[in-house]
Amino acid sequence: QSVMTQPPSASGTPGQRVTISCSGSGSNIGTNAVTWYQQLPGTAPKLLIYTNNRRPSGVPDRFSGSKSGTSASLAISGLQSEDEADYYCAAWDDILSCPVFGGGTKLTVL
Amino acid sequence: QVQLVESGGGVVQPGGSLRLSCAASGFSFSSYGMHWVRQAPGKGLEWVTFIWYDGRSEHYVDSVKGRFTISRDNSKSTLYLQMNSLRAEDTAVYYCANWWGDNSSGHYEYWGQGILVTVSS
Numbered sequence: 110q111s112v113m114t115q116p117p118s119a120s121g122t123p124g125q126r127v128t129i130s131c132s133g134s135g136s137n138i139g140t141n142a143v144t145w146y147q148q149l150p151g152t153a154p155k156l157l158i159y160t161n162n163r164r165p166s167g168v169p170d171r172f173s174g175s176k177s178g179t180s181a182s183l184a185i186s187g188l189q190s191e192d193e194a195d196y197y198c199a200a201w202d203d204i205l206s207c208p209v210f211g212g213g214t215k216l217t218v219l
Numbered sequence: 220q221v222q223l224v225e226s227g228g229g230v231v232q233p234g235g236s237l238r239l240s241c242a243a244s245g246f247s248f249s250s251y252g253m254h255w256v257r258q259a260p261g262k263g264l265e266w267v268t269f270i271w272y273d274g275r276s277e278h279y280v281d282s283v284k285g286r287f288t289i290s291r292d293n294s295k296s297t298l299y300l301q302m303n304s305l306r307a308e309d310t311a312v313y314y315c316a317n318w319w320g321d322n323s324s325g326h327y328e329y330w331g332q333g334i335l336v337t338v339s340s
Contacts, residue, residue, distance in 0.1 A: 144326040160324055189267040197264055201322045213263040
């Protein structure tokens with residue numbers, strides 16, 4: 110049972126916009142920054158969005174993040190086949206004193 | 220170019236031990252807190268342990284306390300995870316990653332490629 114809740118799956122067709130939600134609590138998302146990681150099949154996770162809505166260099170601006178209260182969202186516009194991956198939200202938890210992850214969302218490009 | 224390269228994984232019997240290593244290059248290893256994160260087959264990511272940049276403090280998930288020990292050698296830019304009394308539920312791919320920033324605003328900046336640990340008789 111993950112500390113933060115994500116939908117297990119999401120899907121869209123090429124060119125569509127999809128969003129993935131992440132629900133936490135006051136001790137994690139409500140207080141601290143949210144990060145999103147992308148894990149392509151068979152590979153290690155990769156930093157996608159940090160500090161709620163900032164993109165590392167090299168990440169296309171099709172990816173965007175937002176946070177409100179104890180929830181966060183990842184939006185992917187202009188969906189492409191190479192976006193098919195697992196996406197994880199994460200944040201520091203002040204009660205557990207460690208980073209916590211959402212359960213992950215498997216994105217399928219139809 | 221930043222690299223984190225894990226080694227030391229493999230198959231071990233329940234109750235056995237393994238020592239994972241993570242060799243870092245391309246960044247100032249001694250300036251960063253370092254973490255181990257694991258992923259059981261077909262499952263999500265789970266934080267396991269972290270160590271401060273200077274090695275003075277360590278934290279563990281409850282399920283590994285007393286069995287796993289994290290350490291680092293900044294002179295060799297290498298992170299370690301000593302795993303004792305291994306259980307079937309420790310079977311996972313183990314990733315090392317550096318933590319950028321403070322607790323409230325930080326994140327994993329770089330990840331290793333992962334190393335598989337299988338606990339089975």
